[in-house]
Amino acid sequence: MLKIPQSIYAEMRLHGEETYPHECCGVLLGAFDGDNARVVKALARAGNTRTDSPENRYNIDPRELVRIQREGRERGFDIVGFYHSHPDHPAQWSKTDLAEAHWIGCSYVITSVQQRAAEKTNSFLLSGTDEEGKYFEDEQLIVG
Amino acid sequence: MKILIPTPLRQYAEKRDTIEVQAGNVGEALSALTTQHPDLRRHLYTDDGRLRAFVNVYVNDEDIRYLQKEQTALQENDTISIIPSIAGGCCCCCCR
Numbered sequence: 576m577l578k579i580p581q582s583i584y585a586e587m588r589l590h591g592e593e594t595y596p597h598e599c600c601g602v603l604l605g606a607f608d609g610d611n612a613r614v615v616k617a618l619a620r621a622g623n624t625r626t627d628s629p630e631n632r633y634n635i636d637p638r639e640l641v642r643i644q645r646e647g648r649e650r651g652f653d654i655v656g657f658y659h660s661h662p663d664h665p666a667q668w669s670k671t672d673l674a675e676a677h678w679i680g681c682s683y684v685i686t687s688v689q690q691r692a693a694e695k696t697n698s699f700l701l702s703g704t705d706e707e708g709k710y711f712e713d714e715q716l717i718v719g
Numbered sequence: 720m721k722i723l724i725p726t727p728l729r730q731y732a733e734k735r736d737t738i739e740v741q742a743g744n745v746g747e748a749l750s751a752l753t754t755q756h757p758d759l760r761r762h763l764y765t766d767d768g769r770l771r772a773f774v775n776v777y778v779n780d781e782d783i784r785y786l787q788k789e790q791t792a793l794q795e796n797d798t799i800s801i802i803p804s805i806a807g808g809c810c811c812c813c814c815r
Contacts, residue, residue: 598809607726625806632808637775638782641800644723653736654726661809669810677773677803679727701727705762706771 576715577656577682577698579603579615584718586618588686588693591660595691597629600659602643603682604652613655613682619643632671633659656682656698663688666695668711676701679709684716720797722752727803731758745776746789748799763801773804 579587583603590599600623605616621639625632635657644654657678661667666687668676676683679701686696698716703709722738729736738755742748753760763774770776776783777800783791793799 600805602805621805625808628808631810632806634804634806637777637802637804638780640802640805641777641780644800644802657805659807664809669808671810672807675773675804675806675808677727678725678805680730681726683807706773 576612576717577603577615577684577700578608578612578717581719583615583618584696587658587684588688588696590620590658591662591686591688592691592693594623594629594660595688596662598623598625598631598633598660598662600633600635600657602635602640602647602654603656603658603684604643604647604650605655606653607655607680615655616652617647617650618658619647630662631664634675654678654681656684658684658686660686660688660693663690666697668699673709673711676709676711677706679703679705682714683711720748720793720795720799722748722799723801725801725803728759728762728801731762732756742793744787744789744793745778745783745791745799748793749776749789775802775804776800777802 602619621635623633666685684698699711700714740751
């Protein structure tokens with residue numbers, strides 16, 4: 576389960592509309608609530624370094640993640656997930672999304688942006704015990 | 720110096736987000752880490768002993784790949800961050 580305030584949910588979707596037709600990406604900061612829930616308290620936009628193929632690829636510079644993590648820790652927040660957009664594609668994870676996902680235990684949120692308008696947003700929990708056995712499972716997204 | 724443990728690896732480090740070690744370089748620090756918490760090793764390293772490609776290691780704000788890699792010297796107050804890569808994309812190239 577991922578709990579996210581309406582204001583942050585809206586900001587995340589707006590980011591996808593602003594970067595259309597390119598994929599947007601960013602980090603969700605907050606706290607873990609037991610083993611089954613993540614609570615978002617803040618959002619940090621990130622740059623997409625995949626300037627070679629931004630319409631269907633994203634990558635966050637690890638250096639930027641180091642900064643975001645540090646600033647988050649100063650505010651008492653942890654990295655609980657990541658978000659990105661799929662321009663003119665469904666809000667469903669792809670083989671590439673899974674292959675490039677390594678933060679087991681975190682939420683991966685995807686927004687479908689159709690013709691510059693954010694439509695469906697889905698959240699997926701990266702599960703498993705190791706890199707070889709990882710998988711995405713649908714998770715409930717609670718907004719408000 | 721301290722090592723920041725990312726979320727996916729904390730379950731192998733007694734759920735701790737920070738581990739203190741004493742070491743002269745990054746390689747020694749990671750060795751100390753995996754000695755204290757042996758279950759971490761297979762998540763950080765391949766079978767032939769190299770850091771996994773998606774595991775980024777930073778000393779303060781610098782990627783060790785652009786320093787002296789695991790030979791990068793450490794100061795007492797340095798912070799080592801282990802940062803798994805974040806990437807993806809909406810579809811395979813064959814969809815286009």
